[in-house]
Amino acid sequence: MPEPRFASVDDVAARLTGVGYIASDAIATTVFLADRLGKPLLVEGPAGVGKTELAKAVTEAVAGELIRLQCYEGVDEARALYEWNHAKQLLRITAEQGQAWDELRTDIFTEEFLLPRPLLKAVRARGETVLLVDELDKADQEIEGLLLEVLGDFQVTVPELGTIRAERPPFVVLTSNATRELSEALRRRCLFLHIDYPDAELEQRIVRQHVPDLSADLAESVVRLVNRLRMLKLRKSPSVAETVDWARTLIALGTDDMTPEHVRDNLGVLLKHQDDIERASHALEL
């Protein structure tokens, strides 16, 4: 059993706070468990609640290296796992004209000609590593099969080289916006964490952490406004990031209270669709 990264749930919360990520109790508990049980963490939730930020914060909290695999439609083995450096292999072959084929063959399939991609890099890494597989739902189903070996046993098999096993399993975070159902096999290997919009108290702490100049009263007003907007059925509800942007806007405006005029004129900071803005101004009677 490798050395655990965190001593307790409170330790997780404290260290995440130390690097500027205020975690709810549920988040801290799940991160703690992911570390203790040595399982990857699958994070789902609406856009902008800090899924990717969580991975970055954990990296900073354990003073490790972040290896990120950004998924997109069509991401494949060569982009995710490893690739042979063909150009270099060709050079090698032409440089050694006289060599016997058998020698050459074993020669050009060595570490030297291997281009590690994020997954292999994470498995081979020596020190403390956090592997972030971002927006997994954007990738095709096939890539999940590829991940199973990496996530289940923290190893990668390269046919020419054999199986490479991680010395110290990386802390793995997968994020998904749930635009596609992930396969059961993958879900089973992970601990599941759903991050929703934070409750009012937590969100106030987050806002004040990011915008220390903001007064407590104003922070409360900001969060109440955002929560009210989330209650409306909007196309895109304001996320935590937008709450923070809104707080910064108020600071930039140099105001110490939030008037209907301010809200009306700057609603674009919080809402990104014209019809959302119209609906919100109507509902809030601005």
Add this chain to the structure above:
Amino acid sequence: MTAPPADAPTARLVAFGRALRAHGISTGTSDLVDAAAAAQVLGYDDRERLRAGFASALLRRSSERRLFDDLFDVFFPSALGTRSVVAQDDPLPPAEDAAGRRARAAALRDELATALARRDRRAREEVVARTVAILGRLPKDSTLGAYSAAQALDLLAPQTAIAAALERAQDAGIDVPGGSGDGSGGSGGAGRGLASRFRRDEMRSEIAEFRRAVETETRRRNAEARGSERIARYAVRAPVDQTSFVLAGPDELAELRRAITPLTRKLATRLAARRRSGRGAPIDIRRTLRRAMGTGGVPMRPAYQKRSTSRVDLVLLCDMSSSVAGFSRFTILLMQALASQFRRVRIFGFVNVVDELTETIATAAPGADLSGNFSDTARMTKWHSNSDYGTAFHDFADQHLDAVGHRTVVLILGDARTNNTDPGLDALHTINERAKAVFFLNPEPARQWSSGDSVAHLYSDIVDMHECRNLAQLRHFVARLLPV
């Protein structure tokens, strides 16, 4: 090696897992092992952390969360017995007769209003406990236990406490955010006035929370009397996946809305799936010869004709009659979501005459509640207001057949109950022949098909009919059954 005998917490966990499975959340043995490991690491001291730990090990998707929480409360109650806040010597008359109960309800409502006005969570919790203990107590024990949340909430009518709470907050000046209070909401800073405008809406959601808390507390009390497993079987709500469209309430509809949008996106991509260019396509002579220039006129690399992306059109034909009212709320959701995903979708509604609804739906704001728009079905009815599939199909074949081409997929949504009129099979044949595919989604369970005035079997001979009662079945339809 023999396994150690199961201790009490493990047995509890296994029973919990069984209850989850009985409600359709697939938890394997390995998940339970993870949950047990989580419990071992976390300990049983902090209940909320234990809940988070179990959730991370046992849950696979967020739609199952509500059911999980309900069952967790049943199997791992916060405590046993009556809460200490329920006073033994109450000055009010015992709640035996109706008048007594009303007096108790009024007193509790008053306390609730005060708790709301002061935004005092603890006081609210106390009201929850006493509401269940005093108002929820059934005169006779039912099979599900001695307490009823429905009865308690009926008597208390918590939503009526909002007005009093607002008034009280105004008087006390508590409504000012921050609580330090420089004047009442009106005369304070304008910004505070703005935030305090939300108070009413905030209270509304606090009342919703209160209702949920009463339900949880009731389950806790009943589980104690009747055993967790029995309560788990009957007294928790099904997850939104399994909720029948017909029975969906407003809360569930909001959840459905969230779940449907990604599903329609998937439907759109599946229907418009591009074929890989080149595979099976004829050779493009001109471009092949042109390429051959580079290899001295020898055509080494053939070029294939590019296939145009098949743009599948979608036609929706929906029964909007009142007999499928619950289903048509869902239908409208689906129509809205599809209209935002497909470039070319045409939507028709019918009761017994077909009317095109595309305009209405496409121009409405996304997320808007359109159910009101279709309650007036005048344009979809003629002579009588009962649904008549035969006439509607004939009408569609006569008036709108040009909407259907060889690339069109037609989705018919309805219960196939045609009130003993002519089913109009030949018209459906006509539509089926012209379309690429026709699917019939029926909100009734398959065992009720063809009972009474349903002609489901006649239709299912002509077109593919699928039971589509809940989100899980719709998901299955989109993912598995729909041919590309």
